[in-house]
Amino acid sequence: MTTQVRAVGAKSEKAPLETFEITRRDVLPEDVRIAIEYSGICHSDIHTVRGDWGDMPYPAVPGHEIIGRVVEVGDKVTKYSLGDLVGVGVIVKSCGECDNCIAGDEHFCQGPAGPLLTYAEADPYMPGSFTYGGYSREIVTTEKFVYRIPENLDKAAAAPLLCAGITVYSPLKHWGAGPGKTVGVAGVGGLGHMAVKFAHALGAHTVALTTSPEKVELCKSLGADEVLITSDKDAMKAAAEKFDLIISTLPGDHDMNPYLDLLGQDGSYVVVGAVGNMTHSFSLPKLMKRHRSIAGSQIGSTRETQEMLDFCGEHNIVADIELINADYINEAYDRVVAGDVQFRFVIDAQTI
Numbered sequence: 001m002t003t004q005v006r007a008v009g010a011k012s013e014k015a016p017l018e019t020f021e022i023t024r025r026d027v028l029p030e031d032v033r034i035a036i037e038y039s040g041i042c043h044s045d046i047h048t049v050r051g052d053w054g055d056m057p058y059p060a061v062p063g064h065e066i067i068g069r070v071v072e073v074g075d076k077v078t079k080y081s082l083g084d085l086v087g088v089g090v091i092v093k094s095c096g097e098c099d100n101c102i103a104g105d106e107h108f109c110q111g112p113a114g115p116l117l118t119y120a121e122a123d124p125y126m127p128g129s130f131t132y133g134g135y136s137r138e139i140v141t142t143e144k145f146v147y148r149i150p151e152n153l154d155k156a157a158a159a160p161l162l163c164a165g166i167t168v169y170s171p172l173k174h175w176g177a178g179p180g181k182t183v184g185v186a187g188v189g190g191l192g193h194m195a196v197k198f199a200h201a202l203g204a205h206t207v208a209l210t211t212s213p214e215k216v217e218l219c220k221s222l223g224a225d226e227v228l229i230t231s232d233k234d235a236m237k238a239a240a241e242k243f244d245l246i247i248s249t250l251p252g253d254h255d256m257n258p259y260l261d262l263l264g265q266d267g268s269y270v271v272v273g274a275v276g277n278m279t280h281s282f283s284l285p286k287l288m289k290r291h292r293s294i295a296g297s298q299i300g301s302t303r304e305t306q307e308m309l310d311f312c313g314e315h316n317i318v319a320d321i322e323l324i325n326a327d328y329i330n331e332a333y334d335r336v337v338a339g340d341v342q343f344r345f346v347i348d349a350q351t352i
Contacts, residue, residue, distance in 0.1 A: 002024060003024045004021045005021065005024050005138045006019060006021055007019070007022045007136035007137070008135040008326050008329055008347075009060050009061035009135060010049045010050075011058050012058055013051035016330045017330055019352060022136060024140050027073070028074055030074050030077060030143050030144075031074045031141065031142060032070055032072070032073055032080055032141055032142075033071050033072035033139075034066070034068040034069065034088065034138060036066055036067070036068040036137055036138060037349055038067040038156045038158075038159045038323075038347065038348065038349055039065060039134035039159060040063070040066075040134075040160040040345070041063075041065075041329070041336060041346070041347065042163050042190075042344075043251070043336055044163075045064075045133075048119075049062050057130040060130075061119055061132035061135050061136055062133045063119065063133035063134030063135040063136070063347075064133055064162065064163055065159045065162040066088040066089070066139060067086075067155050068087075068138075069083055069086070070082055070083060070086055077143045079143055079146070080146065084148065087147045087158070087159070087161070088118060088134065088145065088147070088162065089163060089299070089305060090299050091117060091145055091299070092116050092131065093115070093124070093145065094106035094107075094111065094114075094115045094116070095109050095112070095113070097111065104301050104303050106301055106302055107298065107300060108298075119132055119134075120133075134349070135349075135352065136352060137350075145302060147302075147305055147306050147309055148306065150312065153316070156348070157318035158319075159319070159346045160190065160321065160344040160346065161308065161318065163299065164194050165308055165312065166299050166308050167194075167298070168185075168192075168195035168247055169194075169304065169308040171295075171297035172195065172202060172245075174297065175245045175268050176245070177199050177204045177245060178202050179204070181204045181205065182204065182205045182207065182243050182245075183206055183207070183243070183244065184208075184209050184228070184245070184259075185199060185207070185209060185247050185249065186248040186250050187209070187210070187248065187249040187250040187251070188218070188219055188249075189249060189251075189339070190344050191249035191273060193319070195247045197317050199247075200222075200225070201223070204245075205225050206223060206224050207239075208222070208224040209228050209230050209246070209259070210227065210230065211230050215227070216229075230258065236261070240261050241261070241267075242262065242264060245267065246263065246270070248270065248273055251273045255282075256269060256282040256294065257286060260283070260286040261286065263290060266292070267290065269293070270295045270296065271294070271297075272297050272298070319344050320342060320344070321346045322341060322342070322344070322345050323346050324345055325348055326347055327351070
């Protein structure tokens with residue numbers, strides 16, 4: 001038995017988002033039904049719905065930063081009970097059998113279909129249909145891909161942790177951000193402001209890298225120990241070879257060379273902000289002469305995601321958000337594209 005649920009989505013790539021009903025599957029033995037309370041707006045939602053990354057199945061209901069309460073559980077569910085505060089992120093299924101899944105890296109699933117995204121992919125549970133995301137009143141998800149949200153966190157502001165948060169937390173942990181390390185965060189937007197908060201909480205000497213002098217005090221309020229204005233050539237020269245790690249959240253094509261000059265011996269420049277078919281230029285000798293590396297990272301595993309959420313609960317870390325009603329989503333999309341948000345929009349799902 002399926003359920004009809006109110007949702008907000010687009011019926012074509014050029015159409016404004018509107019309210020309509022979608023079908024959610026019945027709760028299977030290992031499923032959790034969640035009454036959604038808040039859903040974050042990620043820039044990737046806009047790219048996906050507008051067809052920037054290829055053909056899309058319509059109607060499309062985006063949203064992969066989801067917070068809500070458990071309202072029904074399958075008879076094999078062991079982790080959650082009715083009323084639990086939970087979240088759902090970017091992935092809702094993996095094959096569970098490949099080397100990466102067995103190793104706990106479900107987000108790099110090597111199965112025939114790869115990891116199943118929360119929205120806009122063929123739904124194996126409902127043949128002929130597609131997955132629908134969090135801009136809706138309810139979602140049904142396999143228990144393994146549901147996360148416990150610490151009750152002390154602001155629920156709306158916790159929503160972006162499910163994508164923006166894990167996207168930067170995973171590489172910070174993987175590349176050893178912590179005491180005794182100097183970590184730079186290039187770009188202080190939706191992803192970058194979370195990276196600054198996490199790097200600071202992990203104990204690293206945290207430096208925000210921005211082209212905007214007017215952001216200095218804001219960056220410091222997020223936890224930056226220093227702010228480096230990347231358009232200031234003298235300041236960049238003075239900071240040469242002082243960084244162990246730089247997390248790049250820069251969303252567009254850019255010259256990596258000025259950032260590579262900041263890395264010391266064995267330093268790493270890790271890209272998390274890449275979208276679409278971006279190209280970057282860099283000098284190979286700059287990598288070779290200091291044993292530097294360029295790497296990439298994409299979201300995180302289920303284990304890392306729960307670890308990140310628990311860490312946020314311990315340190316009271318959430319995103320800086322602007323809470324909106326569902327009837328403001330189209331305006332919010334325009335403002336995200338224009339860079340006019342500090343730092344994430346979150347939808348009150350009760351207004352859908």
